Structures are given as C-alpha cells and as structure tokens.
Amino acid sequence: MRYKNKPDGFTLIELLVVIAIIAILASMLLPALSKAKNKANSAVCLSNLKQWGLAQTMYTDDNNQLFPDTKLANGTTGTPGDYNEDQPRWLDLTDVEYINKQQGTSYGRTAWFNALPPYIHSQPLWQYSLSQSSIDGYNSAKNVFHCPTAASAPVDPVLNPNTRAVFPYGMNSKGMWEKGGTVQITPLKTSMVSHPSAFVMFSDNRLRSDETPYYGTDSSKASTLGSPQNYTSRFSSRHSQGGNIAFSDAHAAYFKYSYVVVGNNGKPSDPAKPDINWTHDGTSADNLPPQ
Numbered sequence: 001m002r003y004k005n006k007p008d009g010f011t012l013i014e015l016l017v018v019i020a021i022i023a024i025l026a027s028m029l030l031p032a033l034s035k036a037k038n039k040a041n042s043a044v045c046l047s048n049l050k051q052w053g054l055a056q057t058m059y060t061d062d063n064n065q066l067f068p069d070t071k072l073a074n075g076t077t078g079t080p081g082d083y084n085e086d087q088p089r090w091l092d093l094t095d096v097e098y099i100n101k102q103q104g105t106s107y108g109r110t111a112w113f114n115a116l117p118p119y120i121h122s123q124p125l126w127q128y129s130l131s132q133s134s135i136d137g138y139n140s141a142k143n144v145f146h147c148p149t150a151a152s153a154p155v156d157p158v159l160n161p162n163t164r165a166v167f168p169y170g171m172n173s174k175g176m177w178e179k180g181g182t183v184q185i186t187p188l189k190t191s192m193v194s195h196p197s198a199f200v201m202f203s204d205n206r207l208r209s210d211e212t213p214y215y216g217t218d219s220s221k222a223s224t225l226g227s228p229q230n231y232t233s234r235f236s237s238r239h240s241q242g243g244n245i246a247f248s249d250a251h252a253a254y255f256k257y258s259y260v261v262v263g264n265n266g267k268p269s270d271p272a273k274p275d276i277n278w279t280h281d282g283t284s285a286d287n288l289p290p291q
Helices: 012-062 090-103 132-139
Strands: 169-172 200-204 242-247 252-256 262-264 267-269
Touching (some): 012 242, 012 252
Antiparallel strands (some): 169 200, 242 252
16 A cells, blocks of 8 residues: 655745745834834824814803813812812822712803714713712723824823823913903904814813923923823824814814924923914914014
C-alpha cells in the first residue's frame, strides 16, 4: 500500500516573513486609522457645538432675545459659602434645586447648562446631580455635554468628575464686555451683537493642564480647567492643535489654536480677529489691536 506524503507546513523562516509583512502593513494602516478616528471625533464634537448654538437661538427667541447666563454665579441662593462658579460641585447643584423646590423658585435655571438642554432633547445639568447613577450617566460621555476626543483621554488629575461637574464645552464669558473689555453690559440681548456670525457662544474647553499648544505661562490653572465658562485662556487645542467654536448665528467651525489665541505678557489673549469676536461689539476683550 502506498501512502501520500503529508504536505510540509510553514518553515520558521516563512512564518517570520509573514509576520514581518503583517507588521509592516499594520504600521502603515494604524496611523491612517487613528487619523480617521480623530477626524470622526472632531466631527461629532463640531455637531455637538452646533446643537448648543441652535439651542441658544431657540432660547433667545423664547426669552425676549436675552442670552442665557454663562454660569451659576457665586452668591446664587442655595450655594454654600465656599461655592466656586468655575468649579460647581454636584452637591451644589442638588442644594440649589432643593431650595428651588422648597421655595417654588428657579435659581440657576437660566445658566446655559440648565436652560438649553431641553431644546435639544437632553436633560438639564441639575437633573444629573440628583443621584450617583445620574452622575455616572453624565460622566459616561454619552450625551451632548461631552466631546468624544476629550472623553478618549483621562481628565487632568486635579479634576474629580464624581465630585464636580466637568465641562468639555464652555460658554463665552466675555460676551457682555465691550470697548476693549472696559464696559460690561447686562443683560445682553441679541440686538446688541455687532456680528452674529463672528460672536462666540460656545467652544472646546481645556481639560488638561499639560495640553499643547497653550500660550500661558502657568499651565496648571486648575480653577479654569473644565469650567462652565470659556475664553481664550481656556480654549482647547485637543483637535489636531485646534478646537471647535459655535457662534451666535448657530453655525460652528474648526480653528487652529494659533489663530484663535495670541500670547500677551504670558496670558492667552484675544487677537480681535474679524471672524472670531469674544465681545459682542467685536473689540478685543484684552484691549489689543486687531491681528
């Protein structure tokens, strides 16, 4: 009886060649896949900011053309003596809501993060504060409050998302200023805005003190990381050295950090670009000449 010879398997050399080819192909494909993922995340972030911009336009239409508040300000009824408007704690939001229910009032409801979400089928921030499971839901980043690029990396060690609300997006804190940051107008109405398509409403927020580029000399600035209000000092460069901005006419766009921010005496400042106005009258919030 004659037997067929069993076919030979791969030799060690052949196996190593195949592995080397796979490694080469992977090294060529992975950067492209990573770049594609980053672009996709940036696109989702841009869409989120556009939704915030649209919510703002609907809110102003319902509220005599008045803009929402940029923050839950220090001194708001229900907040404790050590409350910090840049670092609102979940317990602070719960306490304010408790006072609201007891007194039949609505303190803090005009802050953008409470006033705008219902316009885009989301829940106000104060509702997330009412239970640990709700806080976990907010921190899961599966909502319009979060940028997927920011969510893909850990926040700065100084931030504690289980204790305080961390904001990947912030509302423009300089919008009420005019004449080079020397006069403040409150309340601000849409009719006071010189260039709606250039007036900044919301933008990406810095969540890490080691983020680069950053034009400040003190990059730790723990109090400004993840705050509800934003400005050039807090503008993030996490999207390929740039960030997304939503304007008061509800359009959103991407800009390089170096275009949005200028360094001035160690501070990330406003270059007064004609297409990016941090003040409602279009002048530099830092009283700098247009760049």
